[in-house]
Amino acid sequence: MSEPRRIPLIIVGVGNVGRAFLAQLTQTHDALAHRYGVALYPVALADSRGALCDADGLSPATLHAAADLKAAGRSLTEATGAQLGLTALDLVEWASRAGLERAVVVDTTAADGMEPALHRALALGYSVALANKRPLAGPWEGAQGFFESSRVRFEATVGAGLPVINTLRYLVDTGDEIIRIEGALSGTLGYLCSRLEDGEPFSLAVGMAKSKGYTEPDPRDDLSGMDVARKALILSRLAGWPMGLEQIRVEPLYPTEMVSLSVAEFMAQLPRLDSDFAAYMGALAGVPRYLAEIGPRGGVVALRMVGERLAAQLRGTQNQVSFSTRRYDEHPLTLMGPGAGMEITAAAVLQDCVQLARACD
Template sequence: MSEPRRIPIIVFGVGNVGRAFVSQLTQTRRTLAQRYGVDLQPVALGDSSGMMFDPAGLSAEALASVIEAKNSRRKIGTLPGALAGIAPREFVDHAAAQGVPHAIVVDITAIDGMDVPLRRALEVGYSVVMANKRPLAGPWEQARIFFESTRSGYEATVGAGLPVISTLRYLVDTGDEVHRIEGALSGTLGFLCSRLEDGEPFSTAVLAAKAKGYTEPDPRDDLSGMDVARKALILARLAGWPLEPDQIRVDPLYPAEMASLSVDEFMTQLPRLDSDFAAYMGALVGVPRYLAEINPSGGVVALRMVGERTAAQLRGTLNQVSFFTSRYAEHSLSVLGPGAGVEVTASAVLQDCLLRAQHNV
């Protein structure tokens, strides 16, 4: 039996999902090598402070030291042997210069600017896998390379571990024409809407979501709707509609004057929104859902009152995406399930790495 092909893995971002990805990769690496003939070997792990790097492959001890450091909130750049202060774009060139071949660069950050090192990775012949939505949701001319390259994977960007991206790709690749897409794309806002449906005041529902760890440290990052808008834009572009960010209209769940408040001030002032949401709930028929609706001309991301649609049946953090196409005209093709979670998101990243290794490297 021939030796499995060695595929170097470079990881930017070792937060909760990043650590889960490394753990899953470590646990499954031998099985995947035996089953598919590819050895996914971590050679670099990095955060904003630097990279731990060994072109021959990071040892189990090195991987453990990085995970231990991140679990205790220490920076990778402070660890012995780390490349402190090296930027992602600079590191991609460094890895290529060190003779690291056919690598897969994995972006599990949530920061702007990662399109630059990821484009560079494609230029030097590497593949890229993203859980970070931002490189895919910027101006079309910057993002289009990731949609057009066969060495790019981004299943984890929409629906966490749900097969949303792969389902849409199947429709497009087999010649179906997508006419519109609708979906509830935020587990956090799904939880919030379920609480509103149960009669809770808006402020109490937000506090409950924050207490459960569903929101970002600043809940406005969720309540703004921008994360949903990025997901909608990714789906639109994969469907063949090269929309720009400003073609997705976003209705946030708080007024503009609350955007400049500190987090503590925002949380303190939340109860003043309760009466507005109560009036909204009482004036319309149906249940509240924060939905994205997109078509070739643009999209809307907003709170809706829905009745008989599938979205009305959702509870808690469940996500649902419906594709209305030429083949699925009378009844849409829908994907439904948990749309958030560290382990399921990490598993989508791992699956993308395996696919890139099998087909593109």
């Protein structure tokens, strides 16, 4: 058998998803080399403060030690040989200077400001695999290139491991016309809604989701609905509706006067909202679900009471997406299943990398 084609990876973000991705890379390395003749090998690994780089490939021991360090909540700056303060753009330029070709930039952060690095990577002929939604949800002028390039993939950004993006691509590429997209796109808010459905007060349900690590450290990052709005925007843009975030109406799960509180104050004041949620749910039939509803001219993400809709069947962190199209008109094409978790999210990123590597000349 000929030598596998080596594809360098620049991995930005070593959190839950980044670490699971590293583990899956090791686990699948030999099988992918055998099956497709490609060998994915990390040349750079970065967190928010430091980076490890080796143009010949970071050794398994180095990667293992780095993952252990991050799992212990420490910084890559503590790793042997780490360089401080390198940005994603610095890493892309470094890879170019080192003569690396066909590299894939893997963004498993949730950071703003990655666009320059990603655009530069594409200009160099590199590819991009994103778990990070933000570069796709910025102003259309900047994001358009990511949606139009065959060297950008982002399956993990919506529905975690569910093949939501691939399914929508398939519909669009085969000439179907998307009419409406609807779904429950947040594992965190799905969990919260399940507990509300079971009769738990809102404040206790949020407290439980936070203590289980389902919410961001500041639960308002989830309760604001902005994460769902970004997912809705990604779907709408991929569907052929190049709208901006301002065309998606977002209904947060807390009032604006709670925006400026500290996290501790916010958690302490949550019981104030319990009676409002109880009254809302008591007044309407069905079960609560935080839904995205998107059409060609805009969308809304909001709490709804649903009865007959498929979303009523969801439990816990499950996601659901339904595509109503010209071909799927009477019965929408629907995906449903686990919508959060580092293993399934990392697998979606890995699959993107495999597809990008196979497409390299």
